[in-house]
Amino acid sequence: MRSVVWGLVLGLLGAASAHAGPITALVGGTLVDGTLREPIRDSVILIEGERITAVGTVDTLPVPAGAKVISTEGMTVLPGLWDMHVHLMINGHADYDYWDRTYPPRLRNEIMPASALQLLHAGVTGARDLGGPLEDSIAVRDAINAGKIPGPTLFVSGPFIQKKPSPGTELFRWGVDSPGDARAKVRRLAQAGVDVVKLIDQDQMRDAEVQAIVDEAHKHKLPVVAHAHRPEEIRRALKAGVDCLEHTGLAASPEYPEDIVAALRERTANMAAGPLFWTPTIEGLYNFPYTVKNHEFIDADAWHEGLSPDTVADIKRSLAHPERISYFQQTPQRWPTLKRKFQQLRDSGVLLLVGTDSGIPMKFHSGSTWNELDVWVNQLGVPPIDAIRAATYWPAVAMKADKDYGSVVEGKYADIIAVKGDVLKQVALLQRVDVVVKHGVQVK
Template identity: 45%
Template sequence: MSACRGLRLWPGLLLGTWLAAGSADAATLALAGGTIIDGTGGAPIRNGVVLIDGERITAVGPATQLRIPPGAELISTEGMTVLPGLWDLQVHLMRLGHGDRTRWNSTYGPLAERVVMPIAARQLLEAGVTSARDVGAPLEAALNLRHRTRNGLVRGPTLYVSGPQLRKQVAPEAGDWQWVVEGALDARARVARLAEAGVDYLLLADLDLWTAEELSAAVGEARTRGLPVHAWAERPADVIRGVTLGIDGFLGTGMAGLPALPEEVILSLHQRLLDPQARPLSWSPGISGLLNFESLRANPEPLDDGPATAALPPLVRADVLGSLADPGRVDWWEMPASQARGQCARLRQLDEAKLRLVLGSDAGVPGHLHSRATWQEIDFWVSDCGLPVLRAIQAATRDAAITMGAGHEAGALLPGLYADVIAVRGDLLRHPVLLQAVDIVIRRGSRVR
């Protein structure tokens, strides 16, 4: 057998392994002994080794084929599952699971940048989320937190931000992180402002309420400026209009409580995917927010888990838990039981449609703590909805990175990519719930847990 067989060295990355990351002999950190899931959907590597030099991975493969360089720091992963750091493409950094949206917005909205968003970022990273996409925050707050996390000034994942959502209906207290669009010229101007500020993508909502001219102006301006466009899929019309305009992806599967995606939605998706000239289409279903809340209605005990709320200041923790003391009082518009019942059916439809399914948890909505949300999304996909665990992991790693234009540098355990790595004790392939207790978290080559 060739000595290189079984090593994760893609042809396009082979040269980059030595240019960007150095050779395996230069590794300064080695994780050895565990089962490796590389995020690409390939077969797991038993008794595997991951070698890291600085911020980059230098080699991945079986222990029988990789030599750990002398002087490298050794982290034993015996008895563990090792995988790429998780990506969560649907997080609300502005919210911490509070059950009263109006009170939260008015009381904590002004504290978003200094208090709320750094707490959410820290909870995500400590839960093994090394990259995340925020779904709406004040523009300067979002950009500042992205800068601070990327430069190690705040403990958190690598962030991708949209700044404020663009939509047609906005609550009075939410004007800083949701901007109303009033006409085509206004739509173009708001997209231009966001692009010039440096956001990573454009997020639209209420697509069924926009005029055709407004949507065309917003998407056209985004394309001119190189901004990907994503939108909330709240109603069937949102999807059909978004597909027609060629947007890059959707978030959520509320569908106004329908038991399944309507036939006209599936048809529009198929037509888009069959068009060889069309852009790739991704979808972050975000099913766990509603499913978790329904579970809490029956058993609120998980909210009393100390580690899950340990990062919250005592007064904030008391306020969040107090707002959830009576789940029946939580805003029905956000947490309707009718929408929860069709979540698995809609997820399976999207999987069968063969679009790029990516993982997003809706972390931050009522009862859905950033410390728990991402692993719950994976567990619901597998345990409740029946998707293969490797499919869910790929959606939370490689496919998510590709969706955000970062597949060339992150999202998998491959030589030359950023060393974002997590490890959990036990066999994750049999028990995805093990992700609720991540033992090792490495972000960009630095161990944070």
């Protein structure tokens, strides 16, 4: 009877294959599928076209004859990672003022495509790009979606919205001077086709301006993410109803104030309002005392991919003295507060997302995401499966894309990675992703 059933299954798969094209099968690895299901040993994943059609094991799901087989034996198989806070327009250079003067003409054709390629080859198949010139951001996203250049599926914000941008940054930072101007700026972003609105320095705005930004974005069904460097930024963001907060606090205070913790708990208890997300981007600060003294990774070449030799040389020159980088001058005061603040966020009930601020000084797109996961698990006590879901399932939920992304289940896009070894035991294995499949195509 079983052979008859599998005969029918194979027949159906064969018919589907004839219609939809060849089948790809990932066979043999331990699947951590991004759901709360236990890992699946000796897994089989069948893919037709861009989508997953079946998930099982070597004992329960035969591989159709003629399928392309990708062996994952001895590997952990996962949904493609997401990085929810990247900056494609920067690539680790230490001097922002110089970069912003020099590189805008090269952003669309070199810098941003290189950043996207490095993320993809690091196993990041989905990313939220939070800050860049509007036309360049849209063009690069659309080129990736059209298959013209390689990269993760992108969700882009275009320019930051803030009270007043610094001179020389107007290309990717837009100021607002009234509630009406705030609404107009958001409408312009929405009409251009952004996926999310990025709000910063909202503690410098009037409440009516912050509220106008959030209300107009939500009118266009766009989520709003907001900086959370300072307590008043957090208070105003929560009052206005933003959807996600970013970073783990610039202020060197030992913990978040009691009123903010209470407000977070009240907000997360309000089920009708939906989840409140928070992207801590903690690793760049947490590891800085180590990386400033142990910076051999700057001499690695994974972050060179896609960049011209003169760009690589320029970035390396800027990083010759990591201990002098002004971007990190307050880190010694902030570092002792990070563990406590991270734990407060976990205890408050917010849904934490993996994001890295990738692109900031010494934070290369080729390695930022696994470093963030490593700190969460090995320094901050997050269970590996929770960290993985914060880099797969929950990002897709945050971007309302979980129908298509975030877990390895039937019907979703085949965004899958595989890594030699047991990632649930050694999450740092993600620094060397062996197999990357995006939308059913093996890209690594």
